[in-house]
Amino acid sequence: MSVIQLDSLTKRYASPRGASAPPTLALDQVSLTVPAGEIFGVIGRSGAGKSTLIRSINLLERPDSGTVRVGDIDLTALSARELQRQRQRIGMVFQHFNLLQSRTVAGNVRFPMELAGGRSAAQMDARVDELLALVGLSEQRDRHPAQLSGGQKQRVGIARALANQPEVLLCDEATSALDPETTEQILTLLGDISRRLRLTILLITHEMHVIHALCDRVAVLERGRIVEQGPVIDVFLHPRHTTTRALLANAGFLLDEGDAPDSGRPVLQLTAIGDAARQPLLETLRDSTGLRVNLLEGRLTRLKGIPVARLRAEVLATDVALRELPARVAALGAEAEWLSPPQDAPQREEACA
Ligand SMILES: Nc1ncnc2c1ncn2[C@@H]1O[C@H](COP(=O)(O)OP(=O)(O)OP(=O)(O)O)[C@@H](O)[C@H]1O
Ligand SMILES: [Mg+2]
Structure with a gap:
């Protein structure tokens, strides 16, 4: 109503x-x-x-x-x-x-x-x-x-x-x-x-x-x-x-998306809300996908008391195909978005092998 x-x-x-x-x-x-x-x-x-x-x-x-x-x-x-x-x-x-x-x-x-x-x-x-x-x-x-x-x-x-x-x-x-x-x-x-x-x-x-x-x-x-x-x-x-x-x-709520790093490596934005924000997300991803990252920026905040974690990271290596990463992240209750390169992530696979 x-x-x-x-x-x-x-x-x-x-x-x-x-x-x-x-x-x-x-x-x-x-x-x-x-x-x-x-x-x-x-x-x-x-x-x-x-x-x-x-x-x-x-x-x-x-x-x-x-x-x-x-x-x-x-x-x-x-x-x-x-x-x-x-x-x-x-x-x-x-x-x-x-x-x-x-x-x-x-x-x-x-x-x-x-x-x-x-x-x-x-x-x-x-x-x-x-x-x-x-x-x-x-x-x-x-x-x-x-x-x-x-x-x-x-x-x-x-x-x-x-x-x-x-x-x-x-x-x-x-x-x-x-x-x-x-x-x-x-x-x-x-x-x-x-x-x-x-x-x-x-x-x-x-x-x-x-x-x-x-x-x-x-x-x-x-x-x-x-x-x-x-x-x-x-x-x-x-x-x-x-x-x-x-x-x-x-107000400092958006991560500074800045320029893509010179390395040309893909950049991933991870967002975890509520319980997912309290889990060791990067560690779990490393165990399950071999993901290794360079953290570029991060922010922990609360929206009406609900914890929200957001990280921007350059992907150094994974054991799985890059295009699979968002689904792997989603399976852990979080969200992944490619910031760079946003569309052609699969083609970049070899870049971080
Ligand atoms: N009594 C009034 N006579 C003429 N113009 C007005 C009057 N009240 C507001 N305006 C104009 O209408 C527009 C919206 O004004 P309003 O006061 O609603 O803005 P606001 O979003 O509350 O701004 P602020 O954050 O500065 O308080 C402005 O361009 C303002 O100059
Ligand atoms: Mg006003």
Whole structure:
């Protein structure tokens, strides 16, 4: 079941230079579906349209055309009053927290419940206690925002976003104002919350590591268009679009494919995911195929906690035909791809005899 479904959203902004200048196409027929309970990340460069996209979901920004469905309801078709009510199903977490400085931590978390109505003071207080425990801020309940660290402020922002028990949480660069350690803690908290509350999360970020730490799926936005989307593991390991490749390379996630080594020997890229990444892959291959390699580059990482190992190696010798190697690697639960030469691997057999 999908919880968020965007269909062909388009948004143009008039140029500040007046009607004679062309408008900015901030969203260009964006369609995406976020399945229930998943964490979906949208990544893109500055100006790609990320904020416009996330603000379109609760219609803080009204698209020129297209539809926004949350659950079964098309938000674009609602009256202002009904939209106000439906927005309670959508929580939002902001980059700069947007807390009320005059209210305490508890008062900030209570605020959306007061606006929504329908709860007694005792019910609201009980919910505040529950939420502050959830985000680890019970001790700070009577402090004011000015007395909190950035990470604590964002915990208040998250508790406040959850106050009215939303089905969907939208996060607009929720960790971009935080240092790396605090970022990790907030990402862990968001992951925990999504699991415990079965919450669907859509987040936008310009930081690749947010996607790989937290997300199940990712869409890459470029000039208002989605140029690539899919499960994080597929997009990270087999990026197709140049923008995705550039974003991954900048974040150090792609091996530097560089030039083929002068030796002219074939170059193999090995990728092992999950359990396969914990096995002595090269040693096993050496025993079963006589494979001897020169390691050129390697990387161990985790995608949403799943270990991923990727190696680039020059093949020095094997006892089996080169064209058999990928199947031998696949039999060990890993993946092999020829980087050089990609097509004529079988002809290179003699080169490494
Ligand atoms: N209110 C506005 N009026 C005019 N143009 C706008 C407005 N808001 C955004 N834009 C333009 O729309 C495009 C997309 O902007 P948006 O803020 O969605 O990008 P972004 O991906 O969030 O960028 P960043 O990573 O820098 O926050 C940009 O070209 C921007 O200049
Ligand atoms: Mg933005």
